Amino acid sequence: MTKDYMPFHASPRKPRFSAPAGAVDAHCHVFGPAAQFPFAPERKYTPVDASKEKLFALRDHLGLLRNVIVQATCHGADNAALVDALDAADGLARGVAVVNADVTDAELRALDAAGVRGVRFNFVKRLVDDTPRDVFKAIAARVNALGWHIVVYFEAPDLPDLIPFLSELPGVIVVDHMGRPDVTAGVQSEGFKLFQSFMADNPNIWVKVSCPERLTVAGPPYDDVVPFARTLVERFPDRVLWGTDWPHPNMKSHMPDDGELVDTIPRVAPTEALQRALLVDNPMRLYWPEEPVK
Numbered sequence: 001m002t003k004d005y006m007p008f009h010a011s012p013r014k015p016r017f018s019a020p021a022g023a024v025d026a027h028c029h030v031f032g033p034a035a036q037f038p039f040a041p042e043r044k045y046t047p048v049d050a051s052k053e054k055l056f057a058l059r060d061h062l063g064l065l066r067n068v069i070v071q072a073t074c075h076g077a078d079n080a081a082l083v084d085a086l087d088a089a090d091g092l093a094r095g096v097a098v099v100n101a102d103v104t105d106a107e108l109r110a111l112d113a114a115g116v117r118g119v120r121f122n123f124v125k126r127l128v129d130d131t132p133r134d135v136f137k138a139i140a141a142r143v144n145a146l147g148w149h150i151v152v153y154f155e156a157p158d159l160p161d162l163i164p165f166l167s168e169l170p171g172v173i174v175v176d177h178m179g180r181p182d183v184t185a186g187v188q189s190e191g192f193k194l195f196q197s198f199m200a201d202n203p204n205i206w207v208k209v210s211c212p213e214r215l216t217v218a219g220p221p222y223d224d225v226v227p228f229a230r231t232l233v234e235r236f237p238d239r240v241l242w243g244t245d246w247p248h249p250n251m252k253s254h255m256p257d258d259g260e261l262v263d264t265i266p267r268v269a270p271t272e273a274l275q276r277a278l279l280v281d282n283p284m285r286l287y288w289p290e291e292p293v294k
């Protein structure tokens with residue numbers, strides 16, 4: 001395990017907020033177990049195991065119904081642990097994979113059959129080595145043909161440079177963790193305005209209003225992050241997703257209580273209509289389009 005690695009919260013409290021029926025945790029991970037699914041040699045951190053059983057128990061404890069499991073960098077482009085979790089989820093989980101340029105069409109089809117609906121491109125330097133943009137473009141075209149979308153993880157200072165590239169990618173693009181704004185700069189900052197105009201200009205851009213625990217400077221209950229998430233939810237209600245980010249790799253300041261994270265939802269989505277869009281309608285449209293939402 002990486003030195004000083006913080007394990008996930010052992011016993012999160014029950015949320016006070018009751019999520020609407022059918023709510024989706026649209027960003028979470030499984031790690032290992034390493035004995036069965038070894039971590040990637042090129043990884044930048046080594047986490048504690050975070051099994052599918054623990055993830056599904058947390059889902060139930062929090063009053064959620066479904067998961068979108070996102071391939072984490074510590075597993076590189078070996079999606080075996082992700083697929084194992086999808087297989088065990090009884091249709092209640094979908095996946096976002098990481099693939100290399102040499103992935104075969106047969107491998108992509110197998111991932112699709114397992115429930116993968118997206119591919120993740122990571123630009124965060126502390127997490128991954130650089131991937132040439134032409135490689136990402138070629139992968140984007142191939143997965144677009146399968147009807148998948150693209151999930152991107154970057155930090156706010158990198159957005160100006162990325163906008164021309166991201167604007168050329170086909171299909172839906174989902175931005176992880178609000179594009180990691182500097183919350184000390186405030187919602188009126190140029191950086192956050194740029195992010196919003198990027199979304200306003202490109203109707204295919206969606207955003208996860210996740211990770212207050214990563215973005216906060218003030219700490220729980222995340223008063224400094226809530227206005228950012230709320231601004232996006234109110235301005236782009238049909239293009240927002242929410243997720244726990246369990247098991248919260250690489251946290252340094254504190255480990256969030258997942259029950260408390262759920263309790264931020266009514267503060268970022270203050271009406272029942274916004275909560276339903278955020279937690280049910282939007283993720284169902286993207287990940288389970290074949291299922292009629294009641």
Ligand SMILES: O=C(O)c1cc(C(=O)O)oc(=O)c1
Pocket residue numbers: 071072073074127176214245249250
């Ligand atoms: O900020 C992080 O450290 C982080 C890492 C990963 C990953 O390793 O994939 O995923 C996330 O969503 C966030």
